[in-house]
Amino acid sequence: MTFKIGLLGLGTVGTGTAQILLDSSGRNPLLHEIEIHRVGVRSLDKPRSVALPPEIITTDLEAIVTDPEIDIIVELLGGLEPARSLILQAIAHGKHIVTANKAVISRYGAEIFTAAEEAGVYVLLEAAVGGGIPVIQALKQSLGANRIRSITGIVNGTTNYILTRMQTEGGDFEDILADAQKLGYAEADPTADVDGLDAGDKIAILASLAFAGRIKLEEVHCEGIRQVSAVDIAYAQKLGFTIKLLAVAKREETLLEAESIDSEMLQVRVHPTLVPQTHPLASINGVYNAILVEGEPLGQVMFFGPGAGSGATASAVVSDIMNIAAVLKTAGESHRLNPLLSCIHQHYCAIAPISELISRFYVRFLTKDLAGVIGYLGTCFGKHNVSLESIVQIGLRNNVAEIVVVTHNVREGNFREALAEIRQLEAIDSIPSILRVL
Numbered sequence: 063m064t065f066k067i068g069l070l071g072l073g074t075v076g077t078g079t080a081q082i083l084l085d086s087s088g089r090n091p092l093l094h095e096i097e098i099h100r101v102g103v104r105s106l107d108k109p110r111s112v113a114l115p116p117e118i119i120t121t122d123l124e125a126i127v128t129d130p131e132i133d134i135i136v137e138l139l140g141g142l143e144p145a146r147s148l149i150l151q152a153i154a155h156g157k158h159i160v161t162a163n164k165a166v167i168s169r170y171g172a173e174i175f176t177a178a179e180e181a182g183v184y185v186l187l188e189a190a191v192g193g194g195i196p197v198i199q200a201l202k203q204s205l206g207a208n209r210i211r212s213i214t215g216i217v218n219g220t221t222n223y224i225l226t227r228m229q230t231e232g233g234d235f236e237d238i239l240a241d242a243q244k245l246g247y248a249e250a251d252p253t254a255d256v257d258g259l260d261a262g263d264k265i266a267i268l269a270s271l272a273f274a275g276r277i278k279l280e281e282v283h284c285e286g287i288r289q290v291s292a293v294d295i296a297y298a299q300k301l302g303f304t305i306k307l308l309a310v311a312k313r314e315e316t317l318l319e320a321e322s323i324d325s326e327m328l329q330v331r332v333h334p335t336l337v338p339q340t341h342p343l344a345s346i347n348g349v350y351n352a353i354l355v356e357g358e359p360l361g362q363v364m365f366f367g368p369g370a371g372s373g374a375t376a377s378a379v380v381s382d383i384m385n386i387a388a389v390l391k392t393a394g395e396s397h398r399l400n401p402l403l404s405c406i407h408q409h410y411c412a413i414a415p416i417s418e419l420i421s422r423f424y425v426r427f428l429t430k431d432l433a434g435v436i437g438y439l440g441t442c443f444g445k446h447n448v449s450l451e452s453i454v455q456i457g458l459r460n461n462v463a464e465i466v467v468v469t470h471n472v473r474e475g476n477f478r479e480a481l482a483e484i485r486q487l488e489a490i491d492s493i494p495s496i497l498r499v500l
């Protein structure tokens with residue numbers, strides 16, 4: 063039996079995927095039954111680092127998704143369009159889909175999975191979150207017996223690479239980002255990485271799987287790493303923390319205590335966070351990702367591995383292709399979908415607003431060097447029920463004092479109200495950074 067693949071995209075991930083499919087020796091024997099039938103690209107003239115017969119490469123992507131000989135469409139184009147339309151067209155033509163496109167799935171998952179369910183085809187997306195780390199399959203299958211409480215992850219390789227290099231060598235943000243682009247980690251438009259949107263797409267997908275419901279992406283609170291400066295990295299280090307871009311999806315604790323899990327609210331958010339240096343996520347460096355899942359009765363389990371890059375991501379893409387091929391081989395004439403591979407959620411999860419989050423905060427103020435500033439800050443925070451763990455004047459430069467405050471666990475809404483009042487104080491020059499503390 064041979065399964066024919068239509069590969070859309072021959073960039074970083076497409077090339078890695080083709081390289082594995084063309085070199086099956088020493089890998090699972092099922093790979094011998096998978097053949098690249100056609101490949102779609104934008105430019106026929108581009109030099110390629112994989113040897114494919116030129117006659118199978120085309121710029122006519124519609125011809126691929128409607129080709130009756132093709133069984134599985136592997137979408138590795140990136141971006142929203144034409145990726146979304148091609149996926150839907152392929153589904154309408156009875157093709158199974160493998161995609162690495164978290165942007166499309168997190169926005170159009172409802173439309174795509176509904177169409178796939180109706181057509182009786184699979185849409186698999188292991189590469190879309192955590193690159194090569196097998197976390198999607200784990201949430202669908204191996205962890206399926208658990209009631210998931212929380213997912214806390216470093217799910218963007220580009221920003222973790224940037225933060226790690228800023229911490230270890232203090233390099234310039236733009237230069238390090240350019241290196242991440244050269245290494246093939248960043249999205250075509252790297253603002254999706256830097257502004258936390260890529261991680262937002264990914265945590266929305268993980269939350270949907272973990273909590274068995276759809277997630278409205280616009281309800282996911284996303285902050286990126288632009289505000290993280292070398293100064294904050296150094297202060298955080300002195301305080302015993304490492305700064306990481308964390309993606310979090312969690313059941314609201316009060317509801318868990320009440321065990322009313324049917325009417326629960328979720329927190330789903332992405333933001334730079336001060337992580338205690340002793341926490342397992344603090345030591346995840348470079349392009350590596352890690353996803354810490356907490357479930358009942360399992361407890362904690364952490365997935366770790368390369369979150370981006372050609373070969374690592376292609377490893378996940380090819381495993382999805384193999385999963386579909388294996389199911390097709392054994393399903394015979396039955397068109398019933400395996401429920402452990404398909405996605406059939408219908409309802410939307412309720413997401414709590416960020417103002418309800420209970421967290422510790424780190425905030426750095428630049429103030430005029432006036433007597434009593436620390437007292438004003440303490441009074442203002444106290445008025446809004448924000449209790450402080452520490453308040454320290456770090457230094458004085460050009461008559462501007464630098465003060466770092468770390469709060470206890472407080473309600474974010476109260477903290478923001480206190481900050482709004484503090485901003486009005488004559489003594490405040492600016493508030494360059496506000497970060498949450500794990």
Ligand SMILES: NC(=O)C1=CN([C@@H]2O[C@H](COP(=O)(O)OP(=O)(O)OC[C@H]3O[C@@H](n4cnc5c(N)ncnc54)[C@H](OP(=O)(O)O)[C@@H]3O)[C@@H](O)[C@H]2O)C=CC1
Pocket residue numbers: 070071072073074075076102103104105106108121123137138139140141143144162163164165189190193246247248249250369370371372375
């Ligand atoms: N890079 C990574 O580490 C990871 C990427 N992903 C995801 O994988 C997907 C692919 O990423 P990546 O390989 O990095 O992207 P690239 O930009 O390297 O490759 C994109 C490929 O798609 C082709 N393409 C794009 N748009 C069109 C179009 N309109 N018509 C025809 N061909 C088109 C390009 O053609 P041409 O070559 O002719 O320009 C290119 O071959 C994205 O969804 C990304 O988010 C997921 C995990 C990790």
Ligand SMILES: N[C@@H](CC=O)C(=O)O
Pocket residue numbers: 190191192193217218219220221247248249255260369370371
């Ligand atoms: N741009 C993404 C690629 C993988 O999803 C990242 O940096 O993690």
Ligand code: NA
Pocket residue numbers: 188189190191192193194195196197198378
């Ligand atoms: Na993955």
